[in-house]
Amino acid sequence: MNDLIEEKLEILPENPGCYLMKDRQGTVIYVGKAKVLKNRVRSYFRGSHDGKTQRLVGEIVDFETIITSSDIEALILELNLIKQYDPKYNVMLKDDKSYPYLKITAERHPRLIITRRVKKDKGKYFGPYPNAHAANETKKLLDRIYPYRKCQTLPNRSCLYYHLGQCLAPCINEVEEETYKDMITNITRFLNGGYKEVKKELTEKMTEAAEALEFERATEYRDQITNIEMVMEKQSMAMNDFTDRDIFGYAVDKGWMCVQVFFVRQGKLIERDVSIFPLYKDPEEELLTFIGQFYRQSDHLIPQEIFLPPTIDADIVKQLLKVAVFVPQRGKKKDLVQLAMKNAKISLSEKFQLIERQEDRTIGACEELGEAMNISIPLRIEAFDNSHTHGVEPVSAMVTFLDGKPSRKDYRKYKTKTAAKHDDYGAMREVVRRRYIRVLNENLPLPDLVLIDGGKGQIEVAREVIEDELGLPIPIAGLAKDDKHQTSELLYGNPPEVIPLKRTSEAFYLLQRIQDEVHRFAITFHRQRRGAKSITSSLDNIPGIGPKRKIALLQHFGSVKKIQEANVNALQEAGLPMKIAESVVSHFQEELQEKK
Numbered sequence: 090m091n092d093l094i095e096e097k098l099e100i101l102p103e104n105p106g107c108y109l110m111k112d113r114q115g116t117v118i119y120v121g122k123a124k125v126l127k128n129r130v131r132s133y134f135r136g137s138h139d140g141k142t143q144r145l146v147g148e149i150v151d152f153e154t155i156i157t158s159s160d161i162e163a164l165i166l167e168l169n170l171i172k173q174y175d176p177k178y179n180v181m182l183k184d185d186k187s188y189p190y191l192k193i194t195a196e197r198h199p200r201l202i203i204t205r206r207v208k209k210d211k212g213k214y215f216g217p218y219p220n221a222h223a224a225n226e227t228k229k230l231l232d233r234i235y236p237y238r239k240c241q242t243l244p245n246r247s248c249l250y251y252h253l254g255q256c257l258a259p260c261i262n263e264v265e266e267e268t269y270k271d272m273i274t275n276i277t278r279f280l281n282g283g284y285k286e287v288k289k290e291l292t293e294k295m296t297e298a299a300e301a302l303e304f305e306r307a308t309e310y311r312d313q314i315t316n317i318e319m320v321m322e323k324q325s326m327a328m329n330d331f332t333d334r335d336i337f338g339y340a341v342d343k344g345w346m347c348v349q350v351f352f353v354r355q356g357k358l359i360e361r362d363v364s365i366f367p368l369y370k371d372p373e374e375e376l377l378t379f380i381g382q383f384y385r386q387s388d389h390l391i392p393q394e395i396f397l398p399p400t401i402d403a404d405i406v407k408q409l410l411k412v413a414v415f416v417p418q419r420g421k422k423k424d425l426v427q428l429a430m431k432n433a434k435i436s437l438s439e440k441f442q443l444i445e446r447q448e449d450r451t452i453g454a455c456e457e458l459g460e461a462m463n464i465s466i467p468l469r470i471e472a473f474d475n476s477h478t479h480g481v482e483p484v485s486a487m488v489t490f491l492d493g494k495p496s497r498k499d500y501r502k503y504k505t506k507t508a509a510k511h512d513d514y515g516a517m518r519e520v521v522r523r524r525y526i527r528v529l530n531e532n533l534p535l536p537d538l539v540l541i542d543g544g545k546g547q548i549e550v551a552r553e554v555i556e557d558e559l560g561l562p563i564p565i566a567g568l569a570k571d572d573k574h575q576t577s578e579l580l581y582g583n584p585p586e587v588i589p590l591k592r593t594s595e596a597f598y599l600l601q602r603i604q605d606e607v608h609r610f611a612i613t614f615h616r617q618r619r620g621a622k623s624i625t626s627s628l629d630n631i632p633g634i635g636p637k638r639k640i641a642l643l644q645h646f647g648s649v650k651k652i653q654e655a656n657v658n659a660l661q662e663a664g665l666p667m668k669i670a671e672s673v674v675s676h677f678q679e680e681l682q683e684k685k
Contacts, residue, residue, distance in 0.1 A: 093151060098134060101127040105163045106156040107170060110178075112148045113465075114534055117174040119145060121370050122167040122378065126154050129370070139344035141367045144452065145178050147466070161408045168381045177492070178369065188217030188352075188360060189224035190390070193276060198238040198259040199269055201231055201276065207390050213273070214390055215280040217352055217360055230316045231279065233309075234287065235272050288317045333392040337380065337401075338429025340437045341372045347437035348379050349429045353392075358425075363436050373400050380406055396426050451493025454595035458538075461588055461596060462581055464564045467538035468492050471524075472568075472607040473551070474542035475516045476615035483508070485520040486611035489536075490603055502614045514550045517541065521554045525561060539565045540600075542607055545585045552583065568604045628652070631676045633669035653677045 106126045110119040110133075123129030133146050157163045171179050194200045195211035203224045207214055218224040232239065232250075236257050239250045243260045250256035257264045279287055295310035336351040350362040368375055384391050394413045397403055407414040417423040452468070459466040470490045475483065489499035503523065508515030521539075528535060539555065541547045548567040555561050567585060571577040579588040579600060590597045628639050628649065645663040646652045652673070655663075660670035 091150060094134065094149070097152065098131055101130055101154065102156055103127045104156045105158075105160050106154055107163055107166050109153045109155075109170065109174070110145070110149045110176075111151045111153070113150045115151070116534060117170075117176050118148055119176050119178040119369065120167055120170045120174060122160075122163040122374060123370075124160055124163075126156070130154065141344050141448075142369055144456075144466075145369060148468075160402075161405050164377055164381055164405060164409060167378060168385055171378075171382070178367070189221050190214045190216035190218070191224060191228060191280065193273055196238075198243070198264065199273060200238050200241075201228060201235075203228055213277065215277075216354065216390070226316050227280075230313055231276060233313060234279075235276055237269070237272055237276075284317055288314055291317075332394055334394045334396060335389075335392050336396040336425045336429050337376065338398060338426060338431070338433045339372060339376050340430065340434035341368060342434075342437050344368055345437060346372060346375055347433040347440075348376060349433040349436065350383070351425060351429050353425070361429075361432070363433075365437060365440055373402070376401055377405060381409055384410055396422060398426055398430060450595055450598070453493075454599035455493050457594060457596035458590075458599060461590055462538075462564065462566070462579075465537060467536075467564070469534060469536045470538045470540060470603060471536040472540035472542065472603050473517065473520060473524075474607040474611040475513055475520075476608075476611040483516055484611065484615045485516055486607060486614055487520070487524060488603065488607045488610050490599075490606075493599055495602075495606060500610060502610075513543075514546060517543070517547050518550045518554055521551045522558065525555060525559055529559065529561075535561065536563060539563055540603060540607075541565065541567045542604055543567055544569050545580060548580060548585050568600060570604075631673055633666075633672060638665065638669075 103125050105122075105124050107120060107122050108126060108130050109117045110121075112118050121129065130152065133142070133149070138146065155166060157166055189203050189205055190207060191214070192202050192204050193213040194202060195213075203221070204214075216224065218227065232255055236250075236255050238259055239256050240248060240260070245260065247258045247261050248256065251258040257268070291310050291314050295307050295314065298304075298307035298310060332353075334353040336353065338349045338351075340347045344367060345365060346368040347363065347365045351358055352360045352362070364379070380395075383389055391410055391412050394415060395406060395410070397406065397414060397416050399416050401416070403414040403416050406412075415422070417426055455466050455468055455470075468491065471487055472490070473485060473487050475485045483505050485503040485505060487501045487503070489496045491499075501524065503520045505516045505519055508519045527533070539551060541551050544567055548565060552565050555563055555565060564581070566588075567580040569578050569580060579590060580586065581588050590600075628634050628642070634642075641664055642652050642660075643649070646655060652660075655674075657667065657670045657674055660673055661667060665673065
C-alpha cells in the first residue's frame with residue numbers, strides 16, 4: 090500500500106456513496122457502493138482476504154470517493170459508473186443469455202413476432218419463454234387462431250395466409266382499427282392465462298369435425314390442443330394466481346457468489362437464470378447491484394412483483410425499479426424464495442471448482458509468468474508476428490490477452506508500408522512503432538508485457554522502438570520456437586536470456602496459447618491478402634469489369650484460367666455485354682503477347 094492511499098484512508102467520510110478503485114495507469118478497475126464509505130474502503134486495505142480480493146487490492150494504486158445523500162442514490166450512481174467505466178472486476182451482464190419473448194408490434198397493422206430484445210417502444214411483450222421452441226409453438230398456435238398480419242412488409246397482393254384464412258390481407262383490404270384492437274385484446278387475454286377457454290373451444294370443434302368425418306380438420310384441432318398443453322400448461326410449479334414474478338436467491342462460498350432468478354409467468358415457473366461471479370463486497374450489497382444491472386442494463390422485463398430473500402432491503406429495490414417488492418414470510422411464496430436459495434447453493438458447489446481451475450489457467454498463469462520474469466503481473470499482454478510468402482503480401486498482426494484470455498476486440502492487423510518485402514526486422518520495427526505511437530496519441534492502455542514472435546534480433550528491434558524512441562517502460566520478451574515450430578523458450582532481458590519455465594506449468598501453456606494465436610491471426614490475414622490478390626489481379630484492369638462482374642465470372646467459369654481461355658460467345662453466355670466480352674478477350678490476348 091502506497092503513501093497516497095494511506096493518507097486518503099485517514100480522511101475518508103462516514104457518509105454513503107461510491108468508490109472508484111484505479112490501477113497504475115489510472116484506469117478504473119472496480120466501482121462499489123457503501124452505506125459508510127470510511128468502513129467499506131478501509132476494509133480492502135486492512136486484514137486478510139481471499140486470493141481474488143487480494144489480486145484486486147494488489148492492482149489498486151489510487152481511489153476516489155463520491156458522497157451521496159442516501160443509499161438508494163449510491164446504488165443508482167454505482168450502476169451509472171459501472172456502465173460508464175466498464176471496470177474489469179465488476180460483475181457485468183453483457184454475456185448474459187437472452188430469452189425469447191412474444192411481441193405484439195405497435196404498427197398500423199400489428200404483427201406477432203418473436204424477439205430476444207425488449208425495447209422501450211409501444212409494443213406489448215409476453216415472456217420470457219423457456220426456450221425458442223416454446224415461443225415458436227405458441228406463435229404457430231396463435232397464427233392459426235387469429236388472422237392478424239403475418240408479412241414483415243405489406244406485399245402488393247394477397248399471400249397464402251389470406252387464402253388459408255389466417256390473415257385479413259390488409260395489403261388489399263381495408264381493415265378497421267377496431268378489428269385489430271379486438272384481436273389484440275383476445276391475444277393478450279390468451280397469453281395472460283385465458284388459453285383454457287380457447288382449448289375448450291378447440292376441443293368442441295375437434296369433436297364436431299370427427300363426428301362429421303372431417304378427420305384432417307379434427308387432427309389439426311387435436312394438434313393445436315396438444316400444443317396448448319405442451320406450451321401453456323406443462324410447467325414445473327404453479328401458483329394460485331396469474332401474477333408475473335421474478336424470485337431472487339443467492340449463495341456465497343469461498344469468495345464466489347451465485348445468484349438464481351426464477352421467472353414465474355402466468356403463475357407458473359417457466360425458466361431460471363444462473364450467474365456466478367467473484368465477490369468483493371458484502372453479499373447483500375452485491376445482490377442489490379446485481380438486481381440493478383439485471384433490469385437497468387440488460388433486456389429483462391420488469392415483472393409485476395419481485396420476491397427477495399429476507400436479508401435484502403426491499404425498499405431500495407422498490408425505489409430503484411418502481412415495482413412491488415416483497416420478502417415473503419410464509420407459504421408457497423416463501424418456499425419459492427427458499428428454493429431459489431437452495432438452487433443457488435447447489436449451482437455454486439457444482440461449478441466453482443471448475444471456475445477455480447479456469448482462473449488458475451488464466452490469471453494464475455499471469456501471476457506465475459510475472460514471478461518468473463520478476464515483473465509486475467502481466468494482466469495485459471500484446472504479442473506481434475509477421476507473415477509473408479517469399480516476400481509476397483507481407484503483413485503483421487497483434488493479439489491482446491487480458492487476464493490470460495484473448496480479447497479479440499483488441500486484435501489488430503497491419504499491412505506493412507515502409508519496410509522492404511524481405512525485411513522481417515524492418516516490418517517489426519514499423520508495426521511496433523505504429524502501434525505504440527497510436528497508443529500514446531489516443532491515450533490507450535499500455536500493455537504490461539510485449540511478446541515478439543522471434544529471437545534476439547526481433548526483440549532488439551522492438552526494444553529500440555519502445556524503450557529508446559518512445560521511452561515506454563514496458564517489458565519486452567521473445568518467443569522462440571524449436572525445429573518442430575513449437576514454443577521452445579522465453580527470452581527476456583538486455584541482453585535477452587532464457588527464462589526457465591517448466592513445460593508443464595500454466596505460464597508456459599499461456600505462452601503457447603499466445604504464440605499459436607498470434608501466428609494463426611497473422612497467417613490468416615496473409616492468406617486473405619494473398620488470395621484476394623491472386624483472384625482479382627488478372628481482372629482488375631479490364632474496363633467494364635467491376636466487383637459484381639468479377640464474382641459473376643468466377644462463379645460461372647470456376648477459375649481465372651478458364652476466363653482467360655473463354656471466347657466472346659462464352660463470355661456473353663456468362664452475362665457480359667458483347668463490347669465488354671470483346672474487351673476481356675482483347676485484354677488477355679495482349680497479356681499473352683507481352684509474355685512472349
